[in-house]
Amino acid sequence: MHWEFVFAGYGVVLGGIILYATLLITRGRKVGAKLPPERRQFLD
Amino acid sequence: MSFDPPEPDQSPSAGQYPKPRSSTAAYLRSEPDSYALEPTSSEAGSADNSDDARSPDSKDKSSVSEFDGSGAVIELSEAVCVINQFPALAGATLSIDEGEIVLVRGPNGAGKSTLLRLCAGLIPLTSGTGNVLGHDLSDSKRRRLLRRESGLLAHQTYLYDQLTVEENIYFWAKANRVDVSTVDPVLDRLDLGGRLRTVAVGSLSAGQRRRASIALMISRRPRLWLLDEPHAGLDQGGRQLMDELVGHAIAFGATVLLASHDLDQATALATKTVAVVGGHIEEVEHHAP
């Protein structure tokens, strides 16, 4: 019962997270590639 | 603001610098010619008189102000100013003493206007050090104090189109905490005293507007005059008047920084010329006094 709403909800949320994560990673690489290594150190 | 009834709250920096008691009498004595624009008062060359006449804070500076009058008025070292991600000043070094008239020249986009705005305390330093009138430019609180002591004549005229010349000047006088009665001589001096007084600024010509802007700046009685193209848009009489005003300012202890392309007019005034090129101050050339 009402599985379509459940799947829609899970789909939107998980899809959104994956999309955003992918976007962050590719954007990060794009920007990071332009920087020399000493400028992309993080405190880990 | 007013801590002593007989003492009119007149100085732009009265809030910052408590006046020593002893000088109140001297200050009051100087009241009649407190606005020193008339040529006669400028001829009184004695430091004593002119100091009193100009404004209370010039008298204060030996005792209270942190700027003691000796040493450089403007001291920049490797100053970098970034405007919209662009380094308008990219490491400017400059030293200017009190009483100097310095001509700043250079091509368009060299950073002249930015240099003046920096000295007015309007923009922050990105890196390097700077000290103007004893105020550290990297400290936003000190920069706020500097703004009140410096006068900037910029491309923008700082006037409200919808108000008349008189309303504009009175508003700015009150905003600057200047006695409104001292403003009338300034208007007369700039030929704005007559019919033009009650004309809305929006319907003035460019040159008249410029004069009103000059009146606004002068009425603040700044210790540092920062003039960006002061001759632009003025007729011959206006240019001469501008030069006279600069001369008076110097006589009363101000320092003038003047950016201009009108080199003939400006070089005649200047005691020193600096060239701004590519965000740097390249050369300094002294003129015979």
Add this chain to the structure above:
Amino acid sequence: MTAAGHDRGVGKGVDQPSTADAPADSPYSGNQNGGRGSAITDSASKDHPVGTESKLTRRLGVAALVAMAATLFFGLIVSGPEVYQRDAARLFYVHLPSVAVAYSGFTITLIGSVLYLMKKSIFWDLVAGAAAEIGVIFTAFVLITGMLWGKPTWGVYWQWSPRLTSTAVMFVMYIGYLAVRNLELPAEVRSQRAAVLGVINIANVFVVHFSIQWWRGLHQGQTLGVDTQLDGMMLFSLFLGMVAFMTTGAWLLVHRFRLGWLQHQQSKMLLETAIAERNAEAKTATAYGQGA
């Protein structure tokens, strides 16, 4: 301008190979594979991968993936339908955790803004901005899952329930915050304004929430709450969802912050290039000075 164009050209040349090895097949496992991929190609600088990943985020990413998978398994398969709302109640396992992440994000924005105003350090500004962006995204999830839950439960997607309404208003307020962060202003000015707004926004959230609550309360009472009975397995699924979403939120926050940091570094580098160019300009252009 020339500096930016120049740098952009260089960047394009370099980033081509690095994006090529980013996994394009399975975006779901993007973070995990991405980490490994870059570690292999970037063996020379293993400690400093090109992008925003690092050992820490890789571990965090794995943890998020595992927790997320567990949430799906327990939420959709193991736990049974709820007594009153049947299967629609399964939306709770993503709805409530999204609420938690969104509110945590906005709280971090508040903290970052306050600390920025105190210390004026770009670090806190970037933290506040990163957290707000994640907060906005998860608020969108909250609204969407809320509406999807509302349709089978109330029969309509949108009820003017105090919670839904004030969440929507809050959503728009933080979009405004992000818009201020994107204003074309000098960096310090923008950070300052964003920080002020980041603090004020919280006050607004409370005001909006309180007044809307009062409004709906006075008008028709809070009759819209629906009875729910969560058994042990459901509570466990909800707990798993919380863990999964908080871990995911943390992972996203770290990456978003690092992206901001890299962008900050990039703008710093562009500025240095521009200063160097101006220096060169100054050296060659002195001819003007002599000529004039």
Add this chain to the structure above:
Amino acid sequence: MLHDAWLMAKKDLRIEMGSRVVLGQVLPFGILILILFGLAISPNLAVIAPNEPIAGFADRRSVLSQVAPGLFWMTVLLSSLMALNRSFLIESQDGNFDALKMAGLDPAGIFLGKVLAVIAQLLVLEAALGVGAAILYQLQLTDAVLLATAVVLATTAVTSAGTLYTALASGLQARDTLVPLLVLPVLAPVLLAATLATESAVFGPASDGWPWVLLLGVFTLLYVGIGIVSFGPIMEET
């Protein structure tokens, strides 16, 4: 602070007297909006008045009359955005913010001055729009004191929050589009409280409206306070 506020307010009002932008352009805009609402919401539809009928009033009231208080406040909000935009335009047209900073005016004073001037303009505007709404939407006043209090408080809240956010969005670009996005969500509670208070003042009973007026008072204090405190940091480096 008060000296500077008074100075700024007088200056802004004098500019408005000279240019008549708010009265000449914003007010007609507001009246136009009132008329357009009438076209969008059919005045013929009748609804049963909520709850018990009130003495002296018909049980049935058109939808337009029923929602009139909300439409009125919506119109005021839209108009106030224009008035606020105008208030900042006069400072930015010739770089006057620089000069205000050089004069060393208290940022809180600038804020209060701008707020006072816009309040004065909006009150005039609201009086005119109120008469317009009463005529167009067939409203009758039951409690003038309630309405007046609500109007004054709501106007102050709208103006202070609006001034703050307009300053926040002022920059090189995008102000015109960004300000509504920033201001309107914040003003949602004000719209709500003002509308409900006005409903009570128009349809009665007035006792229902006073709690909302109280809430408006809280908003007003809050936003004026926030504005006084945060206007300095916003203006500082701009």
